[in-house]
Amino acid sequence: MKKVAILQSNYIPWKGYFDMIASVDEFILYDDMQYTRRDWRNRNQIKTPQGVQWLTVPVQVKGRYEQKIRETRIDQDSDWAHSHWKTLEQNYRRAAHFDEIAAWLRPIYIDTAHDNLSQLNRTLIEAVCGYLGIRTKLSWSWDYELVDGKTERLADLCAQAGGTVYVSGPSAKDYVDESVFAARDISLSWFEYTGYPEYQQLWGEFTHGVTILDLLFNCGKAAPQYMKHVRS
Structure with missing residues (x-):
């Protein structure tokens, strides 16, 4: 039995995204999909004393309305990386495991040049997976042939990867043709994002849906205790 999940890359995704990665044998980054504005592809949320705040990677969109995620370029006129790191540092330096996480995260922001959104997302996803000990194979959708049809393409990708179980997020129930x-x-399994325990979080009322960096800064190597499929 081989479990496969197929999902677009996100910028520093929340813990549920990594739980899905950990629950399968191969996770296909589906960045052949059209880039969508004001979505999770290039932004995510952190906690601050003033409440939840967005961190957004500026990308080139003018005249590129039909570009795919994999084609999306990062705006090189913006010093977004230093700005994002400064914001993370300002809001999480009091967290118990900030220094431990910063040791490998800071160089990705400060010492590495990024010009492609998909590659940036994958770099960060791989770094977090490495820290958490997630050994799931990551691949691109363009590592495989792509057929027409929304559900047909997903099923064919899964089959090409040798998958016998396709793990899907619950929102796909609205359009996936199980037949x-x-x-x-191929068996179809629906992933559940509910039932996560709370952990010691900075800045007021607990919020589940923020970037996984919040969990890592606050809990370090104990992070898997607050996830469902990652083993410590």
């Missing part, structure tokens, strides 16, 4: 997977003898 397409059944015709290929």
Whole structure:
């Protein structure tokens, strides 16, 4: 049995995203999809004393309305990386494990040049997976052939990867045709994002949906205790 999940890359995703990665044998970054504005592709949330705040990577969108995520370029006229790191430092330096996480995270922001959104997202996703000990294979959707049809493409990608179980987020129930997977003898499993325990979090009322960096800064190597599929 091989479990496969297929999802667009996100910028410093929340813990549920990494739980899905950890729950499968191969995770395909589906960045052949069209880039969507004001979405999770290039932004995520952190906690601050003033409440939840967005961190947004500036990207080139003018005249590029139909570009794919993999084609999306980061705006080189902005010093976003230093700004994001400064914001993270200002809001999490009091966290118990800030220095430990900063040792490997800061160089990604400060010492590395980024010009492609997909690659930036993957670099950060791989770094977090490495820290958490997640050994799931990560691949790009363009490592495989792409067929037409929304559900047909997902099922075919899963089949090409040798998957016998396709793990999908619950929101896909609105459009996934389960019969397409059944015709290929692929089981369909719906991932649940509920039931996460709270942890010691800075700045007021607990918030689940922020970037996983919040969990890492606050809990360090104990982070898997507050996830469902990551083993410590």
